[in-house]
Amino acid sequence: xxxxxxxxxxxxxxxxxxxxxxxxxxxxxxxxxxxxxxxxxxxxxxxxxxxxxxxxxxxxxxxxxxxxxxxxxxxxxxxxxxxxxxxxxxxxxxxxxxxxxxxxxxxxxxxxxxxxxxxxxxxxxxxxxxxxxxxxxxxxxxxxxxxxxxxxxxxxxxxxxxxxxxxxxxxxxxxxxxxxxxxxxxxxxxxxxxxxxxxxxxxxxxxxxxxxxxxxxxxxxxxxxxxxxxxxxxxxxxxxxxxxxxxxxxxxxxxxxxxxxxxxxxxxxxxxxxxxxxxxxxxxxxxxxxxxxxxxxxxxxxxxxxxxxxx
Amino acid sequence: xxxxxxxxxxxxxxxxxxxxxxxxxxxxxxxxxxxxxxxxxxxxxxxxxxxxxxxxxxxxxxxxxxxxxxxxxxxxxxxxxxxxxxxxxxxxxxxxxxxxxxxxxxxxxxxxxxxxxxxxxxxxxxxxxxxxxxxxxxxxxxxxxxxxxxxxxxxxxxxxxxxxxxxxxxxxxxxxxxxxxxxxxxxxxxxxxxxxxxxxxxxxxxxxxxxxxxxxxxxxxxxxxxxxxxxxxxxxxxxxxxxxxxxxxxxxxxxxxxxxxxxxxxxxxxxxxxxx
Numbered sequence: 001x002x003x004x005x006x007x008x009x010x011x012x013x014x015x016x017x018x019x020x021x022x023x024x025x026x027x028x029x030x031x032x033x034x035x036x037x038x039x040x041x042x043x044x045x046x047x048x049x050x051x052x053x054x055x056x057x058x059x060x061x062x063x064x065x066x067x068x069x070x071x072x073x074x075x076x077x078x079x080x081x082x083x084x085x086x087x088x089x090x091x092x093x094x095x096x097x098x099x100x101x102x103x104x105x106x107x108x109x110x111x112x113x114x115x116x117x118x119x120x121x122x123x124x125x126x127x128x129x130x131x132x133x134x135x136x137x138x139x140x141x142x143x144x145x146x147x148x149x150x151x152x153x154x155x156x157x158x159x160x161x162x163x164x165x166x167x168x169x170x171x172x173x174x175x176x177x178x179x180x181x182x183x184x185x186x187x188x189x190x191x192x193x194x195x196x197x198x199x200x201x202x203x204x205x206x207x208x209x210x211x212x213x214x215x216x217x218x219x220x221x222x223x224x225x226x227x228x229x230x231x232x233x234x235x236x237x238x239x240x241x242x243x244x245x246x247x248x249x250x251x252x253x254x255x256x257x258x259x260x261x262x263x264x265x266x267x268x269x270x271x272x273x274x275x276x277x278x279x280x281x282x283x284x285x286x287x288x289x290x291x292x293x294x295x296x297x298x299x300x301x302x303x304x305x306x307x308x309x310x311x
Numbered sequence: 312x313x314x315x316x317x318x319x320x321x322x323x324x325x326x327x328x329x330x331x332x333x334x335x336x337x338x339x340x341x342x343x344x345x346x347x348x349x350x351x352x353x354x355x356x357x358x359x360x361x362x363x364x365x366x367x368x369x370x371x372x373x374x375x376x377x378x379x380x381x382x383x384x385x386x387x388x389x390x391x392x393x394x395x396x397x398x399x400x401x402x403x404x405x406x407x408x409x410x411x412x413x414x415x416x417x418x419x420x421x422x423x424x425x426x427x428x429x430x431x432x433x434x435x436x437x438x439x440x441x442x443x444x445x446x447x448x449x450x451x452x453x454x455x456x457x458x459x460x461x462x463x464x465x466x467x468x469x470x471x472x473x474x475x476x477x478x479x480x481x482x483x484x485x486x487x488x489x490x491x492x493x494x495x496x497x498x499x500x501x502x503x504x505x506x507x508x509x510x511x512x513x514x515x516x517x518x519x520x521x522x523x524x525x526x527x528x529x530x531x532x533x534x535x536x537x538x539x540x541x542x543x544x545x546x547x548x549x550x551x552x553x554x555x556x557x558x559x560x561x562x563x564x565x566x567x568x569x570x571x572x573x574x575x576x577x578x579x580x581x582x583x584x585x586x587x
Binding site: 045048061066091 | 371375377417425427429432436437438440441444466467470473477478
């Protein structure tokens with residue numbers, strides 16, 4: 001089954017609303033797109049539209065949290081992490097207030113809206129703020145559990161969600177562990193470290209490589225911060241080469257987080273699959289992923305390149 | 312309010328003013344002008360109006376105060392110390408390494424500080440969020456905030472102004488410290504936010520205009536604001552930047568400058584004479 005992580009977010013939020021009456025939800029005039037409309041329908045007395053005003057969205061959430069509520073705020077990743085960056089930093093993270101920023105339509109796969117709406121810097125911005133936790137679920141099931149974790153965790157959480165449907169990677173038995181990488185495929189020749197919508201692409205790349213006799217390990221990093229250092233170092237030791245995959249700029253996101261761990265602990269050859277310091281453009285998601293180098297074939301060539309670099 | 316109450320509050324204002332001067336001099340850094348303009352407002356709130364308990368500073372039922380113009384931290388710290396939230400000795404650690412008294416308020420560190428502020432424009436949104444939480448819970452606490460007049464140049468203020476009126480947050484009362492000056496000069500010359508009352512009325516607020524150094528007027532405005540059923544209240548308080556220190560009064564340069572040791576002595580002497 002395929003489902004966009006924003007769809008799963010809408011369902012999970014509605015479910016959490018029934019379990020915890022302290023949860024309140026705020027949106028900035030995008031509730032039909034972010035899927036907070038599902039919560040709004042079930043719990044209208046706990047849903048507040050702030051209008052097209054993302055700075056106030058973050059600030060009001062800080063006040064609600066300071067008074068004991070658990071606010072989930074949603075808008076597109078572009079506006080959450082960009083427009084409200086300083087409010088998130090100073091009003092939410094500095095006082096470590098219990099606000100959950102569930103940002104949808106992240107990355108190039110927003111599609112036709114084009115570069116102005118394609119957030120490819122949000123992981124970088126959010127992970128650099130002290131006290132912030134950054135989650136990027138890879139499918140609907142992981143999204144459900146990430147939302148539950150966020151609701152239970154005391155502190156600011158940024159959850160990056162997508163517009164485009166992604167295939168299920170996990171079953172209902174899956175157990176989300178905060179800060180723990182998930183090994184989806186075992187292998188010894190190299191490791192693909194992926195996050196978000198790139199996880200299923202990485203997995204498919206590993207399957208195609210296996211047919212060619214190349215055994216590649218695949219790690220799903222759903223928690224960008226705090227990152228699972230142990231899993232990354234072990235993968236580097238075990239396979240001797242790393243490829244990162246993210247629907248984000250190659251500056252500051254997953255690749256940077258992984259490189260930080262590697263240089264300090266176990267430097268090995270590394271290649272990065274991501275958006276190469278450029279803005280996106282309008283187009284359907286499939287065409288965008290192809291043009292900007294985020295396909296199965298791109299991952300396969302990065303793996304081959306990194307293996308060739310192994311001493 | 313009877314004259315004894317006003318006298319007693321006035322006495323507090325002199326202590327608070329002296330401590331503002333002492334702490335900024337000790338730090339050799341800080342914002343005296345906009346701290347001194349807000350002394351009567353904070354004194355009234357913390358000693359007369361707000362339902363607070365220094366021994367239970369996190370009481371969920373307490374009234375809240377957000378210093379949106381966070382650079383006026385010295386007036387907040389001096390008032391909290393005077394009210395018994397922490398020792399007045401600690402005031403002299405302002406802006407020094409390892410102190411709880413950060414240059415701008417840090418709610419994690421100091422008892423009695425309800426919101427971390429400092430980046431202008433953000434406090435009103437947080438205050439509105441607290442007021443909304445009170446509405447959701449049916450809790451009767453009130454939320455107060457103090458904004459600078461120059462701060463009204465920040466766009467987020469008007470986002471929050473629309474929000475508070477839209478959700479009929481009548482449990483929210485804000486003061487605008489209308490001292491007419493910002494760092495680079497007079498507010499009308501830098502980027503005029505005038506006319507201020509008309510703007511807040513147009514945004515759907517109950518608007519009152521007072522002399523921000525007259526405790527009786529502050530009292531009447533706060534009580535009048537509480538009576539409104541469907542609107543938040545903005546009290547435009549005309550004040551004098553650097554109030555009660557002649558050298559500082561209405562001088563923009565004293566927005567963010569510390570007195571020298573000898574100026575400090577001179578100012579404290581002036582304040583003790585005023586207190587007599």
